[in-house]
Amino acid sequence: MKQRITTGLLAGAFYLVLLWIGSLPFALLSAAIAVMSYFELVKLSKMNVAFPEVILGGLAVAALVLNSVRSSLIADGLWMRMTALFVLLILTLMILRRSAFTFADAAYLFLSVFYIGIPFYLLVRLRLDSLLLILLVQVLIWATDSGAYFVGRKFGKHKLAPVISPKKTREGAVGAVLIAILIALLFKWIAGPELELTWPVLIGISLIISVFGQIGDLVESAIKRHYKIKDSGTILPGHGGMLDRFDSLIFVLPLLYVLGFIV
Incomplete structure (x- = not known):
């Protein structure tokens, strides 16, 4: 319990400081947390995180989150471009790598990128708004x-x-x-x-x-x-991984966007 409280206080304080600063520093922190959460999610499936398609997914998550400080994804059409490019690339890798990377793996990565990337994109957007x-x-x-x-x-x-x-x-x-x-x-x-x-x-x-x-x-x-x-990772002693700490936020933010709470 002592370790859990200490980790929570230190990590929480660091997070809140960058949340207060906002703008690019908070976007960079959000992107880093998102990428770590993505890799934790990938590791749950026993997929090798060194695979090129997995690394490509991590880059897609980072790009998705960092785009939040520039403009609206929906407004400039980048959302669809990134989605189309990512799908084409991972499906191409599925052909090149044959049995080492299956369609089920590709589908898992695709869902992981957007399951993680969209909420953290919305997190930064909400911070920029208020x-x-x-x-x-x-x-x-x-x-x-x-x-x-x-x-x-x-x-x-x-x-x-x-x-x-x-x-x-x-x-x-x-x-x-x-x-x-x-x-x-x-x-x-x-x-x-x-x-x-x-x-x-x-x-x-x-x-x-x-x-x-x-x-x-x-x-x-x-x-x-x-x-x-049991835990998605060990980066936060006493708490598990980043995915363990942000699982609620990951689920809530897209819902708030659908309800118009986030613009």
């Missing part, structure tokens, strides 16, 4: 994680998803949502009118972030369970 909004989203995800852990330990009796994640409980999940809403109300009270969200909208957004953040956590747990791996 420091308060990205802080709100990040704080609510942290509050949800902490709430689920501590409420679950204290009051948890009924398993939430025993096959996927045996330690998670229904009581912890409900407690996480309630704590997230309370933290959101406190956040708005401190931020004041600068946070341009009405109280009902704030509560609704908090509910969405907390509920779907927990679903994102379960999605990553299901992937790890499928490959019989």
